[in-house]
Amino acid sequence: MQEIAINDLNGFRYLPGYFDRASQQELLDDVRSVVSQAPLYQPVMPKTGKPYSVKMSNCGPLGWVSDINGYRYQQQHPDTKTPWPDIPSRLTSLWETLAPDAPPAEACLINFYKAKARMGLHQDRDERTFNAPVVSVSLGDTATFRIGGLSRKDPTKSFRLQSGDVVVLGGDARLAFHGIDRVLAGTSTLLKNGGRINLTLRRVNEAE
Ligand code: SIN
Numbered sequence: 001m002q003e004i005a006i007n008d009l010n011g012f013r014y015l016p017g018y019f020d021r022a023s024q025q026e027l028l029d030d031v032r033s034v035v036s037q038a039p040l041y042q043p044v045m046p047k048t049g050k051p052y053s054v055k056m057s058n059c060g061p062l063g064w065v066s067d068i069n070g071y072r073y074q075q076q077h078p079d080t081k082t083p084w085p086d087i088p089s090r091l092t093s094l095w096e097t098l099a100p101d102a103p104p105a106e107a108c109l110i111n112f113y114k115a116k117a118r119m120g121l122h123q124d125r126d127e128r129t130f131n132a133p134v135v136s137v138s139l140g141d142t143a144t145f146r147i148g149g150l151s152r153k154d155p156t157k158s159f160r161l162q163s164g165d166v167v168v169l170g171g172d173a174r175l176a177f178h179g180i181d182r183v184l185a186g187t188s189t190l191l192k193n194g195g196r197i198n199l200t201l202r203r204v205n206e207a208e
C-alpha cells in the first residue's frame, strides 16, 4: 500500500489508490443501496438556514445532521424519520483495518458534491470522543482537499483526492482543520453523471 506524507501531524494518513476500480464500483453500489433507503437530502446551516452546497445522507446507528437548530448525531433520517441503514460490510472492514484499536464505527456520513460544491475549512468535533480516527473515502471526480493544523490560523496545504483514495484523521490530526476547495468536473468516469462522493466513518460515543 502506497502512503504519502503530507504534513507532520502524527495520525494523518493519505492512502492514494487504496481501492481499485472494481472495489470503487462495489462501494458505489453499496452507496446506491444506502441512498435508496435513506435518500440524499439538502442540509442547511445552523442559525442562518443557508443550504450547504453538498447533499448528505448517512448509514450506521447514528447519522450526522445539520439544520437550523445546530449540528448533531441522530438515529433517524431527518426527512423520512426512519433509522439509517446499516454500514455496508466493505466499510466496516475498512474501519477494522485502519482503526484496529477503536470500537466499531457508529456513523458513516455520505457527502455528495456536484461540480460547484465545496466544503469550508472545519474540524470534525461533534463526536463525544476523539480517541478514534475519522476514516474518509473518495469516489468519483477528483477534489482539492485542504488540511491545516489544530488552529484555524495554522498554515494549510492542499492536495488532490482521487476516486479510491483514503484519508485518515487520527491521533494528533483528529481535530485538524480540513475542507474541500473544489471538485474537478470530468476527472472520473465512476459516476455516470459526474460528481464526487465522500464517505466518512466515525465513532461518536466512548466505547461501552
Ligand atoms: C468532510 O470533511 O466532511 C468531507 C471531506 C471530503 O469531502 O473529503
Ligand code: FE2
Binding pocket: 122, 123, 124, 178
Ligand atoms: Fe470533516
